[in-house]
Amino acid sequence: MNDSSSPIDVAPLFEPIAIRGLALANRIVMAPMTRNFSPGGVPGEDVAAYYRRRAEGGTGLLITEGVGIDHPAALGDAGLGESNLPHLHGEAALAGWRRVVDAVHAAGGRIVPQLWHQGVMREPGTGPHPEAGSLRPSGLWGPAGRMTSIDPAYAERVQAPTRPMSEGEIQDVIDAYARSARHAREAGFDGIAIHGAHGYLIDTFLWDETNHRTDAWGGDRRARARFAAEVVRAIRREAGESLPIFFRFSQWKQQDFKARLAATPQELEEVLGPIADAGVDVFDGSARYFDRAEFEGSPLNLSGWARKLTGKLAMAIGGIGLDRGFYDSKRDGRAGGSDNVALLMRRFERGEFDLVAVGRALLNEPRWTEKLRHGHALPAFDEQRMKELY
Numbered sequence: 361m362n363d364s365s366s367p368i369d370v371a372p373l374f375e376p377i378a379i380r381g382l383a384l385a386n387r388i389v390m391a392p393m394t395r396n397f398s399p400g401g402v403p404g405e406d407v408a409a410y411y412r413r414r415a416e417g418g419t420g421l422l423i424t425e426g427v428g429i430d431h432p433a434a435l436g437d438a439g440l441g442e443s444n445l446p447h448l449h450g451e452a453a454l455a456g457w458r459r460v461v462d463a464v465h466a467a468g469g470r471i472v473p474q475l476w477h478q479g480v481m482r483e484p485g486t487g488p489h490p491e492a493g494s495l496r497p498s499g500l501w502g503p504a505g506r507m508t509s510i511d512p513a514y515a516e517r518v519q520a521p522t523r524p525m526s527e528g529e530i531q532d533v534i535d536a537y538a539r540s541a542r543h544a545r546e547a548g549f550d551g552i553a554i555h556g557a558h559g560y561l562i563d564t565f566l567w568d569e570t571n572h573r574t575d576a577w578g579g580d581r582r583a584r585a586r587f588a589a590e591v592v593r594a595i596r597r598e599a600g601e602s603l604p605i606f607f608r609f610s611q612w613k614q615q616d617f618k619a620r621l622a623a624t625p626q627e628l629e630e631v632l633g634p635i636a637d638a639g640v641d642v643f644d645g646s647a648r649y650f651d652r653a654e655f656e657g658s659p660l661n662l663s664g665w666a667r668k669l670t671g672k673l674a675m676a677i678g679g680i681g682l683d684r685g686f687y688d689s690k691r692d693g694r695a696g697g698s699d700n701v702a703l704l705m706r707r708f709e710r711g712e713f714d715l716v717a718v719g720r721a722l723l724n725e726p727r728w729t730e731k732l733r734h735g736h737a738l739p740a741f742d743e744q745r746m747k748e749l750y
């Protein structure tokens with residue numbers, strides 16, 4: 361992939377960085393990717409070996425697949441047909457995660473769990489607690505816009521409005537995030553990542569289409585960010601001062617790929633400011649392609665803006681090492697390898713972001729980071745690998 365006549369200098373990506381008590385050997389991070397290989401919510405030896413391979417392959421930090429928090433409505437079928445999603449509570453699952461963490465640490469890696477509550481996306485009657493509902497700030501699933509990944513039959517079933525979450529239900533979920541953070545710390549994880557993106561529970565508080573509340577959990581952008589901020593605060597109390605907190609957000613929603621939380625940098629500042637103040641260390645602006653300007657008049661991508669506006673660290677994501685974004689490739693099932701590392705380095709060296717998250721390329725090749733470092737050819741993308749614990 362690297363043109364041998366003009367090798368791309370990737371050394372800056374291999375400079376260590378410390379984030380609170382977390383010392384990372386380099387800037388490459390495995391993006392959170394649902395694998396659906398944990399029957400009963402319990403990650404087994406195969407899952408531990410899957411993560412260990414990425415640590416052995418030199419990736420500095422692994423973010424796990426989305427892991428259900430300790431709340432009955434956290435997980436179910438969210439339109440993606442998954443049933444073997446892992447969770448982060450109960451003796452068996454926690455023992456499973458301890459094995460994962462130990463395997464990654466033994467290989468010299470670091471790992472944080474991505475805490476996940478599906479919220480509005482969860483279909484009632486599915487998952488480990490079929491009786492649990494579909495939690496929605498205002499009872500709304502969201503206006504279905506352009507969706508490419510969701511089964512339309514599922515969308516039909518879940519779109520009807522339900523009742524809004526009660527104050528008690530909101531507090532219960534915040535407490536569940538806190539408990540899960542404590543479990544993560546006790547299992548030996550190196551930090552906490554929060555899934556605040558893609559139209560799941562936290563994101564539906566941020567999004568004006570799904571949050572019409574007139575109490576203290578709704579209103580303008582800052583008010584809609586209160587739930588996310590309270591989740592971050594509760595997690596910080598349990599995680600302590602040494603574990604970093606990563607927060608993923610996105611403009612797009614699974615309900616509508618064209619949705620936007622913010623049309624201008626100022627609006628983005630209104631969304632992220634309260635969440636940053638609550639104690640986030642790293643913003644992960646989930647974009648479909650990293651080399652895309654988020655707002656007119658500046659080349660900065662979504663994470664670049666998060667860094668500039670909040671002063672926190674930022675992580676870029678989207679199509680690194682591949683020729684197209686995840687959901688763009690879903691349309692026709694194609695994603696080739698790509699020589700976009702030079703573009704990545706140009707942005708990284710300008711100081712636009714501090715960490716680089718790699719998703720599908722790391723599913724495809726566990727030693728991707730090591731190969732990048734040594735200028736080895738990166739393999740062509742193999743769609744099949746997404747279906748295996750390769």
Ligand SMILES: Cc1cc2nc3c(=O)[nH]c(=O)nc-3n(C[C@H](O)[C@H](O)[C@H](O)COP(=O)(O)O)c2cc1C
Nearest residue numbers: 391392393394425426678679680685686718719720
């Ligand atoms: C199989 C698969 C599962 C994913 N699951 C999650 C998830 O659990 N949580 C999440 O925040 N993003 C998830 N994503 C999105 C990825 O984290 C990432 O943002 C996306 O794949 C774009 O990065 P890439 O182009 O490097 O693959 C998933 C992506 C893939 C391909």
